[in-house]
Amino acid sequence: MRRRLTENSRIYTTKHVCCELTTPQKKIKLTAQDAAEDFIQGMESWNGLNVPHEVLRALRDLKFTEPTPIQAQVLPHAIRDRLDIIGAAETGSGKTLAFGIPLIHSILQYKTREARDIPNTALDEDELQSSDESFKEEYEEFNVSAEGQGEERKEEIAEDNDEELDTDEREDISNEMPDDEESDSDETNILQEGEIGLVKVIDNADFTWLDNDHDSAKVTLPNRSPLALVLEPTRELAIQVRDHIKAVAKYTGIQVAAIVGGLSQQKQLRILKRCPEIIVATPGRLWELIQEGEPYLSQVEEVRYLVVDEADRMEEKGHFEELSKLLELINVDEKKRKQRQTFVFSATLTMVLPGPRRVMKKKRQNMAENQKLEMLMGNIGLKERPKVIDLTLKTGTVSTLTEAKINCTVEEKDYYLYYFLKLHPGRTLVFTNSKDCIRRLMSIFTLLKCQPLSLHADMHQRQRLKNLERFTANDKGLLLASDVAARGLDIPNVQHVIHYQVPHTVENYVHRSGRTARASKEGLSVMIIGPDDTKNYRKIMHALNKDDDLPMFPVEHQYMPEIKVRVCLARQIDTKEYRFSKKKHQNNWFEKAAKEMDIELDEELLNDLGDTQEQTQHKLEVKQLKAALDSMLSKSLMLTHLSGRYPTKMGKLQTFQRTQDDQDALKRVKKQKLSHKQSPLMDRNKSHKRNKKNKQK
Numbered sequence: 001m002r003r004r005l006t007e008n009s010r011i012y013t014t015k016h017v018c019c020e021l022t023t024p025q026k027k028i029k030l031t032a033q034d035a036a037e038d039f040i041q042g043m044e045s046w047n048g049l050n051v052p053h054e055v056l057r058a059l060r061d062l063k064f065t066e067p068t069p070i071q072a073q074v075l076p077h078a079i080r081d082r083l084d085i086i087g088a089a090e091t092g093s094g095k096t097l098a099f100g101i102p103l104i105h106s107i108l109q110y111k112t113r114e115a116r117d118i119p120n121t122a123l124d125e126d127e128l129q130s131s132d133e134s135f136k137e138e139y140e141e142f143n144v145s146a147e148g149q150g151e152e153r154k155e156e157i158a159e160d161n162d163e164e165l166d167t168d169e170r171e172d173i174s175n176e177m178p179d180d181e182e183s184d185s186d187e188t189n190i191l192q193e194g195e196i197g198l199v200k201v202i203d204n205a206d207f208t209w210l211d212n213d214h215d216s217a218k219v220t221l222p223n224r225s226p227l228a229l230v231l232e233p234t235r236e237l238a239i240q241v242r243d244h245i246k247a248v249a250k251y252t253g254i255q256v257a258a259i260v261g262g263l264s265q266q267k268q269l270r271i272l273k274r275c276p277e278i279i280v281a282t283p284g285r286l287w288e289l290i291q292e293g294e295p296y297l298s299q300v301e302e303v304r305y306l307v308v309d310e311a312d313r314m315e316e317k318g319h320f321e322e323l324s325k326l327l328e329l330i331n332v333d334e335k336k337r338k339q340r341q342t343f344v345f346s347a348t349l350t351m352v353l354p355g356p357r358r359v360m361k362k363k364r365q366n367m368a369e370n371q372k373l374e375m376l377m378g379n380i381g382l383k384e385r386p387k388v389i390d391l392t393l394k395t396g397t398v399s400t401l402t403e404a405k406i407n408c409t410v411e412e413k414d415y416y417l418y419y420f421l422k423l424h425p426g427r428t429l430v431f432t433n434s435k436d437c438i439r440r441l442m443s444i445f446t447l448l449k450c451q452p453l454s455l456h457a458d459m460h461q462r463q464r465l466k467n468l469e470r471f472t473a474n475d476k477g478l479l480l481a482s483d484v485a486a487r488g489l490d491i492p493n494v495q496h497v498i499h500y501q502v503p504h505t506v507e508n509y510v511h512r513s514g515r516t517a518r519a520s521k522e523g524l525s526v527m528i529i530g531p532d533d534t535k536n537y538r539k540i541m542h543a544l545n546k547d548d549d550l551p552m553f554p555v556e557h558q559y560m561p562e563i564k565v566r567v568c569l570a571r572q573i574d575t576k577e578y579r580f581s582k583k584k585h586q587n588n589w590f591e592k593a594a595k596e597m598d599i600e601l602d603e604e605l606l607n608d609l610g611d612t613q614e615q616t617q618h619k620l621e622v623k624q625l626k627a628a629l630d631s632m633l634s635k636s637l638m639l640t641h642l643s644g645r646y647p648t649k650m651g652k653l654q655t656f657q658r659t660q661d662d663q664d665a666l667k668r669v670k671k672q673k674l675s676h677k678q679s680p681l682m683d684r685n686k687s688h689k690r691n692k693k694n695k696q697k
C-alpha cells in the first residue's frame, strides 16, 4: 500500500540549511536567507535572536511582541552558540520560553538534518518514481522502528478520542494531529495522495512564500526516543510548562507531552506511543515508566536536550531520589552527555544563605555561590564552561512586588486574614507551612463564606488541578496552599500573596511571593508574623539584603471587634464539628480494621460519642451556632462597626461605602509608604498615639 505522505512532507529552513521542495507539479525556489529573521510585522524586537519563523508566528498570536530580558540574553547563547545554560532570573520573567524556544529551534534543526540525510535528493521528474520508493522505504523504516507511529498514530488517536479524556490529554491529541487549516499551506496542498515531497539543500532559496499565513514548516518524521526532556518539581508545573511550550510550538508539528504522577498511567503510555519530541515530566512517574520498560523511554539517555527547571529545588536533599537515578542513567554515556545541550533554570539558583553579617566578606559569598553552581553542574552533568546568565536582583524578589507585614499573636492571625479578605477583595493566594493548618483554615473560612479552595500534596491530583482551574477562573478567588504551589505556577493576575506563616527558607519566600507581580505586573505580598515566625522573618530579610524592616500593612482597627466575633464563632463551630468527626472517624477506622482481621473489638478502645440523645443535642448546638454566624455574615461588615443609625439631613439612612482605592490593598500600602517618606516623624508619632489609644481601649 502506498502511504500518503502529504502531511509529512514538509520543508524547514534555518540560517544554514536552505531547502527546495520538489513535486511533479511545482518546484519552489527558496533564497538563502534566514527564515528565523523573516519579517513579521510588529515582531522586530525578536530580530537577531534566531527564533524560528513558526515560533515567531506563535509568539505574535500570544502578543509577545518583544523578548523578556532573560529571553533576550539566553537565546543567542543557546541557539547560536549551542552552549549549556545556567539561567537565573526573577519570578515571572519568562524563563520557560528562555529554554522552550531553543528546544523548539534545535528540534526543528535536528529533524531537518535527519530528513536531509535521507539519501534521496532526486529532483528530476523522471527520477521521481525511484526516489519515491526510497523515501517511502526510509519512512517506513522509521515507522517500524518506532512503534505505533505514522498511520498508526491516527488510528490510536481516533481510538483514544472515543474515551473520556482529561482536558490536557485532549489538548495533546489536538496538537498531535494538526487540523487542516494549520497544516496545509499552498505548497503542501499541491502534494496529492501518492506524490512525495523531496528535500534538497540549495543556495539562493527564495523564502517569500513564508510570508503568507499558512503553516509552513512542520516536521513530522517520527523519532525513536524523546529528543528533549524537561524535568519539573511538581505536577501542576509540568502540565503548565507543557502547555506553554505547546503554545509556541503550535505551527511546528512538534509534539509536547506531560508525564506526571497522579494521573492515569495508561493514558500516558498511549501518549508516549505517539512519540512526542518533547517530554515534560516529574521525576517520579518518569522513573517508574522507565523501570517498567516503556519502549519509547528505553533509550532515554539518547535525549539531546535536557532542562532541569527549578533546579535548586530539584536538588534539595531528600526531595528527589528518582531525579538522581534519572540523571545517573542519562549521563552514563560520556559521549552522549557531551553531545547533549543542558539548561538549568531557577529564580533562586544563585541564592545562598549568607552567614552572620560580621563574617560576610564578599569573597566568602562568591565562594558559596560558586559552590552551589558547581554542585548543580556536577550533579546534572553540564558540560564545562556553561554560560551563566544571572539577572536576579540583590533583593531576590521582583521589582514590581510590594511587600508588607502584619505583626500579631498566633491567635490573631485568623482575624487579620479575615480582615484582609473582607476589606481587600481580589485573587488571593494564602500559603501555610502545614497541611493541618490548611485543613483548619479551610473549615473556618468556609464557615465564614469566603469560599476557599485548597491545594496540597495529599490531595488527589485531579482535585488539585480542578481547584487550580477554579481559582484561575474567579477574580476574587481564595486558594489556601502549601509550598507545592510555591514554585513556577503562572496563575494570571494573582493580586495578593499572603504568608499566613513565614516560610522556613528564603527561597520559598521568593517563590511564594513570585506568584504575584508576574510579567511586569504589580502585586502585593503580606507576611502575617506571629511570635514563632520572627526568627524566619529576620533570616529572610537578612538574606535578601533588606536592611529596612518591611512596612506594616495599614489596618483599619475599627472593624476588628466585629471581625473577632465572627472568627471566634466560626472557630467554635469548627472545633465542635472537627472533634466530633475526628472521634467518629477513628471509631470507623477501628471497626473496619477489626472486621477485616476478623477479631472482636474491645468497646473500650472506641471514643465515647455519647448516646443518641447527646448526639442529637450536639447536632442542634452546631446548627444554632451556624445560624447565628449566618445571621452575622448577612450584615455588611462596613456598617456593623457604626453604632446606631446615621440619618442624613435629608432623612435618608447613610450608607457607608468604601471607595475602590480603599479596597485596593496595594495602593494603600504604597500610599502609606509615600506618606512615611514625606513625613516620617509625624507619621511615627501618629501611629504611636493610635497604638497607645488602642491599648487603652
Ligand SMILES: Nc1ncnc2c1ncn2[C@@H]1O[C@H](COP(=O)(O)OP(=O)(O)OP(=O)(O)O)[C@@H](O)[C@H]1O
Binding pocket: 063, 064, 065, 066, 067, 068, 071, 089, 090, 091, 092, 093, 094, 095, 096, 097, 346, 347, 487, 488, 489, 490, 514, 518, 519
Ligand atoms: N516575551 C514575552 N512577552 C510577554 N509575556 C511573556 C513573554 N514571555 C513569557 N511571558 C509570560 O510571562 C509569564 C511568566 O512566564 P514564566 O512562567 O515563564 O516565568 P518564570 O520566569 O518561569 O517564573 P517562575 O520563576 O515563577 O517559574 C507567563 O504568563 C508568560 O506567558
